[in-house]
Amino acid sequence: MGLSIISLIGLSCRSLLGNPVRSFLSGIGVFMGVAAVNATLQVGNISHAVIEKQLAEKEAPQVSISSKWNPITKNYARLGLEDVTILRKQLKGLQSISGMNYRYSVEVFFQNEQANPIAIATTIDFLNTLGRRLVAGRSFTPRDFNNYQPVVIIDQFLADTLFNKSNPLEQTIYINFRPYVVVGVTVNKPFWEQEPRGIVYIPMAIYSAITGQQEIDSLQLRPHKIENLESLGKQAQKILEQRFHGNEFWVWNTVEEILEQQKTLDSVSKALLVVGAIALIVGGVGIANITIASVIERTPEIGLRRAVGATQLDILLQFILEAAILSLIGGTIAIITVHGATVVVAEQFKLPYQFDR
Template identity: 40%
Template sequence: MPLSPLDLSLTTLRDLTGNWVRSGLTALGIFMGVAAVNATLNIDTIAHRVLQAQLAARDNPSVTAVVSGGRGRPAVEFDAAQMAELEQSVPGVASLSRVAYLWRVSEVRGAGTVTSNFQAMSISATYQRTTGRQVLEGRFFDAEDFDAFRPVAIIDTVLAQQLFETASPLGEGIFIDSTRFTVVGLIETKNIEGNEDGEPSGTLWVPEPYGNILTGSSRTWRHLEVGLRDLNDYDTVPDQVVAQLEQMFPGYDVYTWGNVQDLYEEDQRQQASLRVLKAVGLLSLVIGGVGIANITIAAIMERTREIGLRRAIGATDLEIMAQFIAEAALLSLIGGTAAVATVHGLTKVATTTVFEAPYEFNWRDAALSMGAAFGVGVGASFLPALRVTQIDVVQALRGE
């Protein structure tokens, strides 16, 4: 007589509660494996969020390239054709922009306040796309600013605070030497590598053509900002940029440095550690699966007569298999649920009392952990349950 789903559930619960010690030890094995997997996933998620927060505090991942020919050689200007060739030749490059530090600009005046705690730069039109800087008020430079040599400027929040305190800087004038620049945009302040805990200095940007006027020369020593598509591109892009620039400018020296080298190295160390933790978690799950397989085999041997009787009165092989697989799956889900709940509680306590970290319960990680528990339970019990179909009914009734 076939078992209904309700009868199957009740029979499964009866068999599991009939031997609490065995069922508890089996669930404990799954608990340990799922706890290791879920804890690893939580660590991975926390590390990723911390990294993203650190990246958000800086400009987009980029590599700065300088081409120097020494004395007697003209400075490299990086025209549009050269920049396009570099972008097409090096995979992983998202954007390129020219930047020049205006070393001769030592102070700026605005609203009756003078400050020298800032840096001034002239930039190309692609600077915002390369760095990812967000305009908080006003606008970024447009084509007319470059073509018409407009005396306009963009400042960051730190320089705005220094010059205008809480007032909006938009439309206000700032003076570099005797030249008046109109502030057209307020842009966010970003950290630089290794200076997260320091006080950032203010920053002033002017269009590239006007930068040449401020330096008193039509040609300004510039460097190239190479924006990366992804942090992982930092592994290959710098070397490829150097090789391409050396090919484009033979006899010149090429120097590069990045704004996220420390974060890239930290990410690589974390990924190596996580791979080890994931391997340990999977090994724990495998051990739990072996325990389930052994328990299923023992249960089949103990209930051989019951199996024979049920088959004799009409139970199918599939129904018999389903009973043992259901028992293993239920134990796996119990152990997995307890593991996910325990790891969540411990992680929440650790990230609020022991150290601060951006942790929230992640349903995707929980689902992966529970899926792994269920898969191990069903997979480990399948082959032992399959042996049920090979048991001779007469021998089973005899208890052989």
């Protein structure tokens, strides 16, 4: 009759305690292997968290397209609203698209306050394209465009500059001495890494009516998935170069540097994972060698136990339980140690870190 599981566990523990050097060496092998793999995973987790934090601080991942100077025609390609419509229909993986015109310094007045923000004339879906969130008010509506309503959306920086802490919604501001009504306020986001100076968004319809300019300076395209940025830009460039034969277009994205960092970190994480796996295998081989050696060393003990009635299954289970107990203890200590070290490093260097359960 075989031993009960409780008896086997007790026997395994007594055996491990009776051979502390052997148990310690086996535990060290498990500790090193698990620690190497776990440290590799934590490096990957922190790296991805850093990338996500950088992406959150920037504009939404998007492709920007504008025309290059054509030395033959001595002009730029005249992008227009019809190009927005064509690209929206033909591009695969496109979430939203917006046309934009930039004026890098305008005079804005509200009562006795004055500012010189960047003015951006844009199409209706710009908030989604740029990934801007409204903190107050509303976005532009089709009615604003169809009726040429003189309305604007400003960012929080400009709202604080002009209105201090009062409510800017439905207030009339003057942009280059023309009245506009504030209907929305967006969060602050860096504009091409410049120091904040405020941004005011104007519907493209009223901008074109005032200035007579029907062309669009650039197109902003936001994909459904960040990994589609490059392919989306190439698709759009090919379509536009077919439409404007003989013209070339600049194509770049807002997170190119971050994507390069992500590729590098992914490569490093894979290399570290291989190193960690090798360390784990080496640790496992070490445990196997020590276990084999202990079996050979304990041959008289095994013979005695067989003589007093222990079955082959009892003896096999005892050795398996000893290995499992050592692996559990060594692995747990390794995870706790790596987690503690990661928390200290993350706090020291102000890195985002959250323990994965």
